[in-house]
Amino acid sequence: MNTDKTPILEARGLVKTFGRVVGLDGVDLELYPGEVLAVIGDNGAGKSTLIKCLTGAEIPDEGEIWLDDRLTRFKGPQDARAHGIETVYQNLALSPALDIAANLFLGREERKPGLLGSLLRVVDTKGMRRRARAELSALGITTLQDVTVPVENLSGGQRQAVAVARAAAFGSKVVVLDEPTAALGVRESNQVLELIRNLRDRGVPVILISHNMPHVFEVADRIHIQRLGKRAATITPETHSMTDAVAIMTGAREAGE
Amino acid sequence: MSQQSASEVPASAPDLAEEFLDRTTPLDRVRGVLHRHPAISPGIVLVLAVIVFGGLNDRFLEPSNLSLVTQQVAVVGTLALAQTLIILTAGIDLSVGAVMVLASMVIAQTTVNNGLPPLAGLGLGLAVGLAAGAANGFLVTRLKLPPFIVTLGSLNVFLALTLLYSGGATVRGRDMPSQLTLTGETFALGGVNISLGVVMMSVLYVAVALILHGTAWGRHVYAVGDDPEAARLAGIRVSRVLTSVYLASGAILAVAAWIQIGRSNAASPNIGVDLNLDSITAVVIGGTSLFGGRGAVWGTLLGALIVGVFRNGLSLAGLDVLWQTFAVGVLIIAAVSVDQWIRKARK
Numbered sequence: 001m002n003t004d005k006t007p008i009l010e011a012r013g014l015v016k017t018f019g020r021v022v023g024l025d026g027v028d029l030e031l032y033p034g035e036v037l038a039v040i041g042d043n044g045a046g047k048s049t050l051i052k053c054l055t056g057a058e059i060p061d062e063g064e065i066w067l068d069d070r071l072t073r074f075k076g077p078q079d080a081r082a083h084g085i086e087t088v089y090q091n092l093a094l095s096p097a098l099d100i101a102a103n104l105f106l107g108r109e110e111r112k113p114g115l116l117g118s119l120l121r122v123v124d125t126k127g128m129r130r131r132a133r134a135e136l137s138a139l140g141i142t143t144l145q146d147v148t149v150p151v152e153n154l155s156g157g158q159r160q161a162v163a164v165a166r167a168a169a170f171g172s173k174v175v176v177l178d179e180p181t182a183a184l185g186v187r188e189s190n191q192v193l194e195l196i197r198n199l200r201d202r203g204v205p206v207i208l209i210s211h212n213m214p215h216v217f218e219v220a221d222r223i224h225i226q227r228l229g230k231r232a233a234t235i236t237p238e239t240h241s242m243t244d245a246v247a248i249m250t251g252a253r254e255a256g257e
Numbered sequence: 258m259s260q261q262s263a264s265e266v267p268a269s270a271p272d273l274a275e276e277f278l279d280r281t282t283p284l285d286r287v288r289g290v291l292h293r294h295p296a297i298s299p300g301i302v303l304v305l306a307v308i309v310f311g312g313l314n315d316r317f318l319e320p321s322n323l324s325l326v327t328q329q330v331a332v333v334g335t336l337a338l339a340q341t342l343i344i345l346t347a348g349i350d351l352s353v354g355a356v357m358v359l360a361s362m363v364i365a366q367t368t369v370n371n372g373l374p375p376l377a378g379l380g381l382g383l384a385v386g387l388a389a390g391a392a393n394g395f396l397v398t399r400l401k402l403p404p405f406i407v408t409l410g411s412l413n414v415f416l417a418l419t420l421l422y423s424g425g426a427t428v429r430g431r432d433m434p435s436q437l438t439l440t441g442e443t444f445a446l447g448g449v450n451i452s453l454g455v456v457m458m459s460v461l462y463v464a465v466a467l468i469l470h471g472t473a474w475g476r477h478v479y480a481v482g483d484d485p486e487a488a489r490l491a492g493i494r495v496s497r498v499l500t501s502v503y504l505a506s507g508a509i510l511a512v513a514a515w516i517q518i519g520r521s522n523a524a525s526p527n528i529g530v531d532l533n534l535d536s537i538t539a540v541v542i543g544g545t546s547l548f549g550g551r552g553a554v555w556g557t558l559l560g561a562l563i564v565g566v567f568r569n570g571l572s573l574a575g576l577d578v579l580w581q582t583f584a585v586g587v588l589i590i591a592a593v594s595v596d597q598w599i600r601k602a603r604k
Contacts, residue, residue, distance in 0.1 A: 102476055
């Protein structure tokens with residue numbers, strides 16, 4: 001494996017219990033620069049708990065999270081975001097009535113230069129629209145031509161594109177995508193997978209949580225398989241087949257076999 | 258990169274085609290425009306109402322009558338502005354009238370009975386508005402109670418406080434220093450007498466509209482009303498935005514109290530307590546959604562004017578005051594029906 005590189009994000013021995021239920025039972029995870037790491041696992045395997053710990057939505061009971069070779073503890077989702085970990089949630093967290101540009105900059109609006117901005121706190125709507133257009137085309141998103149369209153007028157795939165663009169647009173170190181293709185049709189799924197590849201090609205490492213094996217095998221460089229609160233294996237699409245992955249996921253087979 | 262975007266175009270082209278296809282009927286296009294510009298439909302209603310009432314009775318369009326309408330609208334319009342801010346966050350404030358009355362009694366009594374300078378009295382009125390807003394905001398954000406329940410409770414609390422504090426007594430305008438009744442003073446503008454209260458209301462509308470459209474705070478108000486969870490995940494401090502909205506509306510209510518004193522040339526614990534429903538009416542007719550996140554203050558101003566024009570026009574037409582109330586009721590239901598229809602524009 002990529003032992004020659006240091007991981008950008010690394011989890012060591014994460015434990016998280018909910019009462020008597022063990023969500024995570026000492027999980028390790030490494031994410032290397034410029035790769036797409038898929039996280040798969042059956043329901044209840046600890047997939048979402050793992051992701052929540054990595055994105056600050058849950059605080060692990062034990063274990064360490066290293067970001068950029070630094071030990072970090074996230075106090076909440078905002079804290080993780082401040083450290084450069086951007087998450088695209090399944091419900092996308094977009095504001096339907098606001099337009100595309102406003103959604104891209106929601107929570108980090110830019111002000112106009114000069115007194116208008118500093119004294120009267122006027123936002124730079126034109127500048128943000130210009131930057132939104134630039135970011136979208138840099139990500140290769142051509143389905144969003146007009147950034148002044150309210151998000152509620154967009155299709156599911158277009159909304160996903162807005163959410164991914166928002167996560168990728170602000171110099172983030174890691175982008176986490178939770179089931180980005182679950183609600184999408186074939187063509188829209190392909191557009192999102194293309195977007196994930198574009199992100200990786202720009203050097204942004206991606207963690208992809210998905211139930212969809214063909215999608216995982218299409219874009220992932222490595223696949224982290226979660227089983228019974230632990231990491232069962234980390235495989236690559238080159239060395240293992242989809243059948244292998246499902247077998248490891250369900251416990252029918254050990255990783256080494 | 259250019260190769261990739263070129264290969265994306267065929268995939269996206271059918272998307273655009275579909276969008277054009279289901280936009281073809283003219284009715285849908287009208288609906289789309291109304292959806293993007295929520296102030297258009299109340300604007301049309303207002304123009305039609307003015308034309309109809311002007312045709313029914315010549316006196317309606319006389320300058321003296323028009324200035325009466327604007328003065329009648331000033332208090333409700335200001336309350337409705339505060340109400341709009343709350344409703345944009347998917348809340349509702351049943352206590353706006355009560356807060357205004359309490360503030361007006363504090364302003365009048367501290368200056369007339371306690372001999373405070375008028376500016377200090379007005380300052381105390383502002384403090385009452387801000388305190389009321391802080392109390393409502395605290396209960397909504399910290400105790401997580403629904404705004405309807407919070408303000409239903411605080412409505413009664415503020416009404417009781419008003420009566421306890423004032424002893425039920427009215428303070429007459431001629432006993433007050435002239436600064437307090439200043440808002441009732443008028444000046445002529447093209448034959449129409451405009452009161453300073455109307456000017457203050459207009460200034461507040463312009464200021465709030467500029468702030469809502471021009472600042473990050475304004476966008477956050479809409480985002481919080483639209484989907485509070487999405488706003489939180491986008492990094493907006495939802496409780497903070499909500500608290501600031503209740504504080505801002507409390508400050509506006511204090512100004513409404515001053516306008517009310519000038520308008521009725523008195524501060525009475527009984528004038529204006531029932532205006533909370535009128536303020537909600539103006540907001541709803543103005544096209545702001547009770548579910549939050551959608552609407553504009555201009556719609557509310559139009560809504561307040563529509564109600565004022567209807568009441569005035571119907572009474573000039575010789576109809577009983579009960580029929581005015583009847584008409585306003587019909588207007589509310591019609592406005593919400595049209596609003597629902599417009600909202601179906603694109604789902």
